[in-house]
Amino acid sequence: MDEYGSHNPSYYKNSNSKSKNFTFWSSTEDIRLITGIHKFGLNNFKAVSSYVGSGRTRSQCTQRWNRSLCPLINKSQWSQEEDSLLISSVQQFGDHSWTKVSNVLVGRTDVQCRYRYQLISKKFPRDLGIQPDEFMMKMIQNHEQKSSPVEFQSKVEYNNIVMDSLNDSSSYPDLLGMQYSGFIGTLHLLDLIKTNSMDPSSLFILS
Numbered sequence: 001m002d003e004y005g006s007h008n009p010s011y012y013k014n015s016n017s018k019s020k021n022f023t024f025w026s027s028t029e030d031i032r033l034i035t036g037i038h039k040f041g042l043n044n045f046k047a048v049s050s051y052v053g054s055g056r057t058r059s060q061c062t063q064r065w066n067r068s069l070c071p072l073i074n075k076s077q078w079s080q081e082e083d084s085l086l087i088s089s090v091q092q093f094g095d096h097s098w099t100k101v102s103n104v105l106v107g108r109t110d111v112q113c114r115y116r117y118q119l120i121s122k123k124f125p126r127d128l129g130i131q132p133d134e135f136m137m138k139m140i141q142n143h144e145q146k147s148s149p150v151e152f153q154s155k156v157e158y159n160n161i162v163m164d165s166l167n168d169s170s171s172y173p174d175l176l177g178m179q180y181s182g183f184i185g186t187l188h189l190l191d192l193i194k195t196n197s198m199d200p201s202s203l204f205i206l207s
Contacts, residue, residue: 036061
């Protein structure tokens with residue numbers, strides 16, 4: 001995770017383990033996850049998780065996609081407008097409702113929002129020599145004066161955008177900003193699978 005909160009986790013808790021060990025996602029699993037979503041869609045993560053295999057749960061696959069692999073995730077530097085909107089959203093929903101907060105900040109994940117809020121509320125104000133509460137109020141006032149509410153797509157529209165992106169690799173440079181290495185190659189692979197009408201599972205054999 002960088003200073004801007006661009007969270008790209010490659011591991012999650014293994015729900016089959018009684019310990020708190022974390023299992024890293026391999027590149028093969030990532031490709032299977034993307035291919036599974038291409039095959040089954042965004043509303044059937046149970047089938048996607050079965051397709052991924054290697055003991056991955058529906059929850060793990062959902063989190064991996066939503067927090068790391070989805071091409072609509074904004075991994076660029078946070079803007080002042082986003083910071084203002086983030087702070088006002090936390091004021092509205094509280095600092096334990098990050099899913100609701102992230103729904104307001106289109107393209108930012110719940111983890112990104114939580115990390116960014118912690119950064120600007122604890123680190124930046126003190127570095128600037130002002131109190132956190134004073135800093136927050138100034139940011140909120142700035143947002144109210146300069147920003148209008150952000151309109152975001154419905155779940156159906158969002159799903160359609162993602163699936164259209166999976167079907168058209170040319171859209172990824174704009175959506176991703178070329179920030180996720182290997183993703184473009186994955187999409188070309190998906191196009192190859194579709195062109196040849198092959199079973200994707202035959203291309204990925206997990207050891």
